[in-house]
Structures are given as C-alpha cells and as structure tokens.
Amino acid sequence: MIQSDIDLQPFNTMTIAARAKHFCAVTSLEELRAALAFARENSQPILPLGGGSNIVLTDDFPGLVLHLGMRGLELEEDAGGVRIRAAAGENWHQLVMRSVEAGFGGLENLALIPGNIGAAPIQNIGAYGVELKDYFEQLTAVEIASGDLVTFTADDCAFGYRDSVFKGAGKDRYLICEVVLRLPNTWKPRVDYPALQQFFAEEGRPLDALTPAEIADAVIEIRNSKLPNPVEIPNTGSFFKNPVVSEAQYTALKASHPNVVAYAAGDGWKLAAGWLIDNAGWRGFRRDGVGVHDRQALVLVNPGHRSGHQVVGLAREIAADIKDKFGVTLEPEPRFYP
Known part of the structure; x- marks a missing residue:
C-alpha cells in the first residue's frame, strides 16, 4: 500500500528526521513491481531502504521510498559445500549466525555487520580480511525502469573495495531481491587480521584449531568493544x-x-x-x-x-x-x- 508523508526517522540508523513524499513497505516481488509501476506512472524518483544503516538523509525525499522487506533464508547442502539463498529483507548478521550455528565456515569474520542482505553486494561488505565477494555466487534484481528480473554473476557485479557495479554503471537502476552465496566444504580459519591475532594470542588459543563459531564470537566481542550500537547511539x-x-x-x-x-x-x-x-x-x-x-x-x-x-x-x-x-x-x- 502506498502511503504519503511518512517520517523516515525510524527507518535509518542515524535517526535523522526526514519525510518521504510516498512510502511503501514491500514483502514480495509482486508488491515491488506494483510499487515501481506507481512510481513510473507518477514520475516519482525511487529511494530503496533496507536496514537503513548505510544512508544519510540530507533532506525530505520527494518521491517513493521503498522499504524492502522480502523474507526467506535457505541453506542447501550438496557435495561441494552449502549454498545460501537469502531474500533482500533478511538481516545480514542473522544470516551469518545461522550458517555458523549450522557448522559452515566462511562468513564468520563478517559477523555483526549491520544492515540487510539486499545492501550487502552494493557495498561488497567486508571485515577482518574477508569480503562478500569471496563467497558470492549470484543475485537477482529488478530493473527499476521495466520491472524485469535480472541475474548478476560475480563478474557482472564488478566487485571492488566497498564497491560494485551498483555504485557505478548500475547505480539507481536495480533493486536487489535475492542473494545467493556459496560456502565450500573445505574451510580454513582466516585470522591473519591483526585484531583477531591479538585477541586469540591474549587467550592463548592455537589459530589452526579454531571453529567458525569461535571466530564469530571473537569478531562480535571485538566489534562490541569498539563500535557503538546504533540502537543506543545513532x-x-x-x-x-x-x-x-x-x-x-x-x-x-x-x-x-x-x-x-x-x-x-x-x-x-x-x-x-x-x-x-x-x-x-x-x-x-x-x-x-x-x-x-x-x-x-x-x-x-x-x-x-x-x-x-x-x-x-x-x-x-x-x-x-x-x-x-x-x-x-x-x-x-x-x-x-x-
């Protein structure tokens, strides 16, 4: 449902007061396409919002804000490892912990990064020596101008340091709906980052015996010691x-x-x-x-x-x-x- 004159302060982690001319919370592809059709028919610019953790609102938005809330998270194990299929509205940290708790390694260094899945490829999020691109397989996005579904491979995404095609040639052209990651069944701890080495050295823990869950716990503890919780400090x-x-x-x-x-x-x-x-x-x-x-x-x-x-x-x-x-x-x- 399209709403008008909506306060965006609850939808951004910097808690900046701004208003949207129009606002629509979408939970399915059909709702997303209907909202995009409304925007095209009324010549409205689009602002996608997920977790609101990577945006600074400098003024009221004179168009349609789309709150992308599509849900769905599947872990599919096969001979090569595990494939993770996640909808754009799923929380990134919860995805990491779900994979870790299931015993799969790869994403543990990326624990506690704020935001939702849909924004992760745009930034090629990374932390403690690991980036999203290291485990990315493909994503599905909707082209804003047509409403058509488009599939992007890793090469299509042109990942760089905190960068992707969605910040360049594809900027403001697509809305990411689903991301697919691939974790191999052969895993080695990636703890060469200085903060992690110091953490485990102080605990006297041998690095080659660590589990994904232990690394995730260490990352969470380190991040909590340095970074403010946006719920407490915007x-x-x-x-x-x-x-x-x-x-x-x-x-x-x-x-x-x-x-x-x-x-x-x-x-x-x-x-x-x-x-x-x-x-x-x-x-x-x-x-x-x-x-x-x-x-x-x-x-x-x-x-x-x-x-x-x-x-x-x-x-x-x-x-x-x-x-x-x-x-x-x-x-x-x-x-x-x-």
Missing part, C-alpha cells in the same frame, strides 16, 4: 573507507608519521582511516549533537538526532582536515540522499 557504522594510496605516497607518509597503520593492497597500501582521524585529534569530538565516537574515530555519531546536513558538514570538515594534515583523500561509505 550511527551508520564505519563512515569512511580506508583510503588506498600508492607506494610512493605511503613511503612519504611513513617517513613523516612512522606509526601510521597500513596494509599492503595490490600495488599500493590501504591506510587505516580510523588512525588518520584519531591522530588528527577528532576522536571523541562533539558539536551541537553530532560527533565522532570516543572509542572508534571511524564512526560518526548523532546522539542529538540532528539533521543530515550537520552530519555531512562534520564529515566534510574531517575529510578536509585529513587532506590538509596527511595529503590523503577520505571517501564516505554511506550514501547521501537526496
């Missing part, structure tokens, strides 16, 4: 991508800042954006109800439930300061609407 998780710089730029930065945190990334180096922001003095900063989390500088928070303009303004101020101090460009992870 936020969108990591606000900036870790910037990738050239070997020459990294060498110069390392010479002037010997303690810079970075990881080899192909021909360049991936810098820890949180380290840059922290060492620029922003961690714990507060102004007029918005700020930077006091335990993780990569997270912008909105405890005062301020406007999207104030959040974006702070983000741009931080990015300009990082550019000035380190010569590094920060790129936001969440998308700004409209």
Whole structure:
C-alpha cells in the first residue's frame, strides 16, 4: 500500500528526521513491481531502504521510498559445500549466525555487520580480511525502469573495495531481491587480521584449531568493544573507507608519521582511516549533537538526532582536515540522499 508523508526517522540508523513524499513497505516481488509501476506512472524518483544503516538523509525525499522487506533464508547442502539463498529483507548478521550455528565456515569474520542482505553486494561488505565477494555466487534484481528480473554473476557485479557495479554503471537502476552465496566444504580459519591475532594470542588459543563459531564470537566481542550500537547511539557504522594510496605516497607518509597503520593492497597500501582521524585529534569530538565516537574515530555519531546536513558538514570538515594534515583523500561509505 502506498502511503504519503511518512517520517523516515525510524527507518535509518542515524535517526535523522526526514519525510518521504510516498512510502511503501514491500514483502514480495509482486508488491515491488506494483510499487515501481506507481512510481513510473507518477514520475516519482525511487529511494530503496533496507536496514537503513548505510544512508544519510540530507533532506525530505520527494518521491517513493521503498522499504524492502522480502523474507526467506535457505541453506542447501550438496557435495561441494552449502549454498545460501537469502531474500533482500533478511538481516545480514542473522544470516551469518545461522550458517555458523549450522557448522559452515566462511562468513564468520563478517559477523555483526549491520544492515540487510539486499545492501550487502552494493557495498561488497567486508571485515577482518574477508569480503562478500569471496563467497558470492549470484543475485537477482529488478530493473527499476521495466520491472524485469535480472541475474548478476560475480563478474557482472564488478566487485571492488566497498564497491560494485551498483555504485557505478548500475547505480539507481536495480533493486536487489535475492542473494545467493556459496560456502565450500573445505574451510580454513582466516585470522591473519591483526585484531583477531591479538585477541586469540591474549587467550592463548592455537589459530589452526579454531571453529567458525569461535571466530564469530571473537569478531562480535571485538566489534562490541569498539563500535557503538546504533540502537543506543545513532550511527551508520564505519563512515569512511580506508583510503588506498600508492607506494610512493605511503613511503612519504611513513617517513613523516612512522606509526601510521597500513596494509599492503595490490600495488599500493590501504591506510587505516580510523588512525588518520584519531591522530588528527577528532576522536571523541562533539558539536551541537553530532560527533565522532570516543572509542572508534571511524564512526560518526548523532546522539542529538540532528539533521543530515550537520552530519555531512562534520564529515566534510574531517575529510578536509585529513587532506590538509596527511595529503590523503577520505571517501564516505554511506550514501547521501537526496
């Protein structure tokens, strides 16, 4: 059912007050196609919302907001491993824990990432050395202009670091309905990420004997120790991508800042954006109800439930300061609407 003039504050984890001209909660492909037909007939722009954890609303939305609530989660075991088929409205963390509890390894490093399945391929979500693309098989999406179903393989998705075709050539053209993942039956712990190594070293645990459930528990504990729960402190998780710089730029930065945190990334180096922001003095900063989390500088928070303009303004101020101090460009992870 199409509703009018709906408050979007309950539908975004930054708790920004904004209103939708039209709003429709869809739970099936038929409802989605009907809503898209309404948008086409009335020349309405589309804003898809799932868990609302990767968006900053900078104003009221002058079109149709689609709350994608399609449900369905299946784990199908075969000789090659397990195939996970999940509808867009399923919660990502619950999918991870369902696979872990069933004894299947692969997704445990991605535990507690906020949001729903439908948004995961758009960002190519990742954490602790693992990305969605590592276990992605295919997805099904609806083309907004026609309502037709389209299947995307991993190659079609053109996955990159926090990137995909849905942020480039396919931006605003498709709505993801279902994602299929494939976990192989041969599994090895992936615990080379420093935070995980430190966690298990402190516990005296041999890395080669870990189970997927033990790694998931460690990831959850680490994330809870550093990242605020959006239910308690409004936020969108990591606000900036870790910037990738050239070997020459990294060498110069390392010479002037010997303690810079970075990881080899192909021909360049991936810098820890949180380290840059922290060492620029922003961690714990507060102004007029918005700020930077006091335990993780990569997270912008909105405890005062301020406007999207104030959040974006702070983000741009931080990015300009990082550019000035380190010569590094920060790129936001969440998308700004409209």
